[in-house]
Amino acid sequence: MFFHIVLERNMQLHPRHFGPHLRDKLVAKLMKDVEGTCSGRHGFVVAITGVEDVGKGLIREGTGFVTFPVKYQCVVFRPFKGEILEAVVTMVNKMGFFAEAGPVQIFVSNHLIPDDMEFQSGDVPNYTTSDGSVKIQKESEVRLKIIGTRVDATEIFCIGTIKDDYLGIISDPGAAS
Amino acid sequence: MGSLEPFNRLVKLTARAFYDDISMKGENQPKTSRGDNRGMAVVVLDALTRRQWVREEDLAKSLKLHSKQLRRILRFFEEEKLVTRDHRKESAKGAKIYSAAAAAAGDGQAGTKEGEEKVKLHTHSYCCLDYAQICDVVRYRIHRMKKTLKDELDSRNTVQHYVCPNCKKRYSAFDALQLISYTDEYFHCENCNGELIAESDKLASEEMGDGDDNARKRRREKLNDMQQRIDEQLKPLQAQLKRVKDLPAPEFGSLQSWERLNLGAFTHGDSCAADASRNAQGQYNGTPMPYLGDTKVDVELAGSGAKEEGAESGRNGAELKVLPPWMVKEGMNLTKEQRGETSNTSSNGDEKSEGKDAKKQDPKEDEKSIQDEYIKAYYEALKKRQEQEDAKMMQQEGHAFSSTHSERQLGTKTKREDGDVEDEGVEWEEQEPLGNTSEPYKFVDLNAEAPESGDEEDGIDWEEG
Numbered sequence A: 001m002f003f004h005i006v007l008e009r010n011m012q013l014h015p016r017h018f019g020p021h022l023r024d025k026l027v028a029k030l031m032k033d034v035e036g037t038c039s040g041r042h043g044f045v046v047a048i049t050g051v052e053d054v055g056k057g058l059i060r061e062g063t064g065f066v067t068f069p070v071k072y073q074c075v076v077f078r079p080f081k082g083e084i085l086e087a088v089v090t091m092v093n094k095m096g097f098f099a100e101a102g103p104v105q106i107f108v109s110n111h112l113i114p115d116d117m118e119f120q121s122g123d124v125p126n127y128t129t130s131d132g133s134v135k136i137q138k139e140s141e142v143r144l145k146i147i148g149t150r151v152d153a154t155e156i157f158c159i160g161t162i163k164d165d166y167l168g169i170i171s172d173p174g175a176a177s
Numbered sequence B: 001m002g003s004l005e006p007f008n009r010l011v012k013l014t015a016r017a018f019y020d021d022i023s024m025k026g027e028n029q030p031k032t033s034r035g036d037n038r039g040m041a042v043v044v045l046d047a048l049t050r051r052q053w054v055r056e057e058d059l060a061k062s063l064k065l066h067s068k069q070l071r072r073i074l075r076f077f078e079e080e081k082l083v084t085r086d087h088r089k090e091s092a093k094g095a096k097i098y099s100a101a102a103a104a105a106g107d108g109q110a111g112t113k114e115g116e117e118k119v120k121l122h123t124h125s126y127c128c129l130d131y132a133q134i135c136d137v138v139r140y141r142i143h144r145m146k147k148t149l150k151d152e153l154d155s156r157n158t159v160q161h162y163v164c165p166n167c168k169k170r171y172s173a174f175d176a177l178q179l180i181s182y183t184d185e186y187f188h189c190e191n192c193n194g195e196l197i198a199e200s201d202k203l204a205s206e207e208m209g210d211g212d213d214n215a216r217k218r219r220r221e222k223l224n225d226m227q228q229r230i231d232e233q234l235k236p237l238q239a240q241l242k243r244v245k246d247l248p249a250p251e252f253g254s255l256q257s258w259e260r261l262n263l264g265a266f267t268h269g270d271s272c273a274a275d276a277s278r279n280a281q282g283q284y285n286g287t288p289m290p291y292l293g294d295t296k297v298d299v300e301l302a303g304s305g306a307k308e309e310g311a312e313s314g315r316n317g318a319e320l321k322v323l324p325p326w327m328v329k330e331g332m333n334l335t336k337e338q339r340g341e342t343s344n345t346s347s348n349g350d351e352k353s354e355g356k357d358a359k360k361q362d363p364k365e366d367e368k369s370i371q372d373e374y375i376k377a378y379y380e381a382l383k384k385r386q387e388q389e390d391a392k393m394m395q396q397e398g399h400a401f402s403s404t405h406s407e408r409q410l411g412t413k414t415k416r417e418d419g420d421v422e423d424e425g426v427e428w429e430e431q432e433p434l435g436n437t438s439e440p441y442k443f444v445d446l447n448a449e450a451p452e453s454g455d456e457e458d459g460i461d462w463e464e465g
C-alpha cells in the first residue's frame, strides 16, 4: 500500500556546498540518499514530493560539516498481509516462483499455486495448466495476495499466494509470441 | 415494494444463528454478575421486526429494558450493520411529528402520551432495521466463515516450511531468497547444501507419527467437523437468504423521509415509499396529529374486505397491525392480531403462528361465515339485550324517563356473543332496529346504560341524534 507521509532526517552537508544554492544542494542530496531505501517501519521510500522545513544547521566540530534537520514529504510503499498486488515474475523453479512488485520481492511457493498447474522444467521453466491455457514463466505478470511479510530494518520480503479467486496470471507474454 | 415477511424471517433466523449468546455487558461489570442478558440481542432484533423507525426510549419502555442497556445493544447492532440509527436534537414539536408519523405508519405503540409532549430540546435516538444491508452482511458473514475454514483446510494461508534431511535444520518460505540454488531447481541447506524438503511432503512421505503430526490430524478433523456443522445449522438461514435474494428489500428511508412519507407531505411517487399499508395511509393529507388516519381505513363490508387484504401484498404476510378499538368496525375482516388479541408488545413474541389460521381461510368462505356470524350474533345480542332492558325497565321505571336525557335517541351498543370473537365492540345504528324490537328499548337513558357497558368502555361510540 502506498502512503504519503512526512519524515525527518539529519543531513550532513560539506562546506563546499555552502552558498546561494545551499538549499538546492541539500534537497538533491536528500533525494539521492533517501529514494529507493527501505525502512522496516515505513517501507520503501518511492519518491520525495516536497521539503517541508529545513532547520538550523549545526557545525560539527573538527570536520566543518554542517548537520541540517530536514522534514520532507514522501511517498512510501509498504506491503501488508492480505494485500493484493500485481507483480512481475522474476524466477521460476520447482519450489515455486519469485516475483517483484516494484522494490518488493515476493515468493510464491508451489503449494500456493493452484493444484491444476504443474511445473515444467526446461529452458524456460514454468507452471502450466494441463490444457496449456495458462502459463506462468519469467516476465509473466501475476496478481497475488500477500499472506506473510518479513520486515527487517532494511528489507521487506513477502510470501504470496495465487491460489484464490481472481488471482494468477494477468497477461501472458509467452502466449503472445 | 417488498413484502416484509420473508425479510423479517431472515432477521429472526440471523438473530438466532449469530447473536443468540452475545452478552451485552458494560466493561466494568464482572462476567459473573447477576442478570446475564444473553438472548437480549435476539429479543431486540425481533422487536425491531415489528416496527419501523422507533424512538429508542419507546422501544426500551415496551421491552422493559433500561435505555442504557438497549442503547448498548443497538450500538452493537449498528456496528454489525444490521441497524440504522439516527440522532437528533428535538423539541416537543419534533417529538410530536415522529409520534404522528409512527401512528400513521400504524405502529400504534409509539404514541406519545399527553404528559410527555412537553419535551425540551433533547437528543433523541431512533433506530430501524436496514433490511437491504442485513442481506448483504449476512451473506458476507457466511461466506467469510466458510472461506476461512476452507482456506484453513487447504492450508492456504500457511507459510511453507522446509527441512534439511541431513542436518534437520528448518527453514521457512521467508528464507527462500537465501536458499535458491543456481545450479538446480531446488532449495539447498545453508549448512550442508542438502536438498531441502517441503514439510508437508515430508509428512506425506514418511510416517513420522510424532505428536505434531497427530495434532495436525486432529485439527483437520475438527475443521472438517466444524464445516459440516456450519452447513447443517445454517441451512434454514441460507434457504431464507436465497428466497429473499431477488425480492426488493423493504426500505424505510432516512428518519426524516420516513416521517414525511407517513405524514403524507410527500407526493405518492416518492421512491422511498414504504410498504403498501403505509402508503395507503401516507396519502392522507393530514396535519401532524396522531390518529388522523382513522377515516382512511377502508370499511368495506364482507367480501371486498377480504379481497382487499389479499391484494395488499405489503401486509400480506407479517405484520398485521393491531387496529385500535375505534377503528374496528363491523364487517371488517379482521385477524386476531388486528384486534390486538395477542399481545403485540410482548418482547419474545414469535408471531409466526399468530393469526395464520384466520388468514389462510378461503376468502369467500370467510366472508360468508362472517356474515353468518354477524347475523347470528346480531339476533343473539338483540335478544339478550331485550331481556336486560326489560329487566331494567322494570327496576327503573319512572326514574329513567324523568331524566333530562330521556328525549334523546342514543346509539347504544351491544356485544357479539359467539365464541371466539368475543371482545369486539359492535355498534348498532339504533334507528334501524331489525324487526321485532319493543319500544322501550329505543329510548335508553345514558345513566341507565352506563353500568352495563362494563369492561369495554373504549368500544363505545355514541352517536347523538
Ligand SMILES: [Zn+2]
Pocket (backbone or CB within 6 Å): B164, B165, B166, B167, B168, B169, B189, B190, B191, B192, B193, B194
Ligand atoms: Zn542441512
